[in-house]
Amino acid sequence: MTRSAAAPVLPDDVPPPAAPLVPAGLEQDVGYRLRLAQILSYRSFEDRVTGYGAAPRYLGLLALIDGNPGESQSRLAEAVGLQRSSLVTILDRLEADGILAREAVEGDRRSKAVTLTDRGRQVTAELRALAAESEARALDGLDAATRATLVAALDRIIANLR
Amino acid sequence: MTRSAAAPVLPDDVPPPAAPLVPAGLEQDVGYRLRLAQILSYRSFEDRVTGYGAAPRYLGLLALIDGNPGESQSRLAEAVGLQRSSLVTILDRLEADGILAREAVEGDRRSKAVTLTDRGRQVTAELRALAAESEARALDGLDAATRATLVAALDRIIANLR
DNA sequence: AGGAGAATGTTCGTCGTCGAACAGTTCTTC
DNA sequence: GAAGAACTGTTCGACGACGAACATTCTCCT
Numbered sequence: 001m002t003r004s005a006a007a008p009v010l011p012d013d014v015p016p017p018a019a020p021l022v023p024a025g026l027e028q029d030v031g032y033r034l035r036l037a038q039i040l041s042y043r044s045f046e047d048r049v050t051g052y053g054a055a056p057r058y059l060g061l062l063a064l065i066d067g068n069p070g071e072s073q074s075r076l077a078e079a080v081g082l083q084r085s086s087l088v089t090i091l092d093r094l095e096a097d098g099i100l101a102r103e104a105v106e107g108d109r110r111s112k113a114v115t116l117t118d119r120g121r122q123v124t125a126e127l128r129a130l131a132a133e134s135e136a137r138a139l140d141g142l143d144a145a146t147r148a149t150l151v152a153a154l155d156r157i158i159a160n161l162r
Numbered sequence: 163m164t165r166s167a168a169a170p171v172l173p174d175d176v177p178p179p180a181a182p183l184v185p186a187g188l189e190q191d192v193g194y195r196l197r198l199a200q201i202l203s204y205r206s207f208e209d210r211v212t213g214y215g216a217a218p219r220y221l222g223l224l225a226l227i228d229g230n231p232g233e234s235q236s237r238l239a240e241a242v243g244l245q246r247s248s249l250v251t252i253l254d255r256l257e258a259d260g261i262l263a264r265e266a267v268e269g270d271r272r273s274k275a276v277t278l279t280d281r282g283r284q285v286t287a288e289l290r291a292l293a294a295e296s297e298a299r300a301l302d303g304l305d306a307a308t309r310a311t312l313v314a315a316l317d318r319i320i321a322n323l324r
Numbered sequence: 325a326g327g328a329g330a331a332t333g334t335t336c337g338t339c340g341t342c343g344a345a346c347a348g349t350t351c352t353t354c
Numbered sequence: 355g356a357a358g359a360a361c362t363g364t365t366c367g368a369c370g371a372c373g374a375a376c377a378t379t380c381t382c383c384t
Contacts, residue, residue: 020324021226021229021230021233021237021238021241022229023222023225023228023229024228024229024230025225025286026221026222026225026290028313030297030300030301030309030312030313031200031293031297032222032225033317034196034199034200034203034316035204035222035243036222036242037196037200037320038193038197039243040243040320040323041192041323042197044323057340059188060185060188060194060197063185063186063188063194064183064184066185066186066187067185067186068186071183072362073362073363074362074363079182079183081197081202081205082341083341085341085342085343085344085363085364085365085366086340088363088364088365089340090340102363108349108350108362109348109349109350109362110349110361110363111361111362111363125187128187131188131191134193135192135193137322138193139192139319142315146311147315149311149312149315150192150311151190151192151195153311153312154192154199155195156303157301158198158199158202160299160300160301160302161199161205161206161300162202219370234333236332236333244371244372245372246333246334247333247334247374248370248372249333251370251371252371270331270379270380271379271380272332272333272380273333274332274333
């Protein structure tokens with residue numbers, strides 16, 4: 001990073017690529033990177049995908065319902081790290097869009113079983129493919145072993161904080 | 163997940179620990195984990211720290227200003243992954259709290275140089291210590307090599323998406 | 325010079341998320 | 355069995371972040 005004493009030959013009419021700012025004292029902080037990586041990753045995915053309404057933002061939720069049909073709203077909320085109350089609005093919209101359905105569950109008249117519709121499953125599948133593309137860009141340059149370590153480490157963090 | 167044919171010996175009056183739900187098709191997805199880990203990590207930190215007003219939420223920003231005093235709002239916003247317009251409100255409050263200051267920069271009357279006050283530096287230092295505690299909990303069980311790989315991988319992801 | 329274009333910080337309307345409350349239902353415990 | 359606690363989904367008010375505008379200032383070109 002230190003500019004060598006030997007002046008560069010080419011005229012630097014091109015400004016240096018604006019060395020990324022580094023937070024003092026958080027040089028090794030994981031939380032800081034976690035937040036930044038998440039914001040950028042999310043944005044890059046949403047910018048790339050259009051025409052699916054609110055679904056892309058909630059792909060994680062949709063995949064969760066897909067893999068665990070009939071689950072209650074409470075458990076879904078906890079699994080995706082959202083508040084029960086927040087989930088209500090989200091499910092309202094996705095239900096209005098014909099992507100999922102809330103059905104009565106026999107044996108407990110309080111809770112509702114959340115399920116994907118056929119259309120919901122199709123939309124989820126398409127979004128999954130787009131997410132995979134987006135993720136490939138994000139993970140470019142990381143070999144398989146590093147990716148595996150990354151996934152395992154994140155899982156451990158999630159488990160520690162749950 | 164399939165229940166073995168051999169019935170468990172102990173009476174399971176204790177319900178199974180509610181096996182965490184897994185999103186179908188995203189079993190290896192990094193974006194999903196990134197978001198979840200970030201939400202939980204953030205929440206755990208904010209729950210643990212009280213009495214600092216709005217500062218904890220913006221520790222990353224404060225550390226950034228601490229390490230790069232005099233930087234413009236635009237560059238700060240980009241570095242921390244926020245919108246320029248969002249940063250205005252945040253800086254307004256932190257400035258009102260006496261944590262930072264916006265000074266005129268000579269040579270460009272558009273931009274303003276953001277700096278920490280003495281009090282701001284002290285608050286940042288205290289929050290940094292608290293963040294380190296919180297992070298220790300999150301990273302429990304990960305050895306030094308794994309942590310280093312994690313940090314490097316996140317840095318790479320951030321660089322790829324920037 | 326001088327005018328088009330870009331960059332800076334800012335305001336404003338919109339929307340998503342939270343947290344505290346609530347009514348209805350189920351569980352627990354005496 | 356009946357009352358109290360615990361859980362379900364829900365509503366409502368408060369607040370944060372966004373995106374599109376804007377006025378001001380700077381830069382670049384010819």
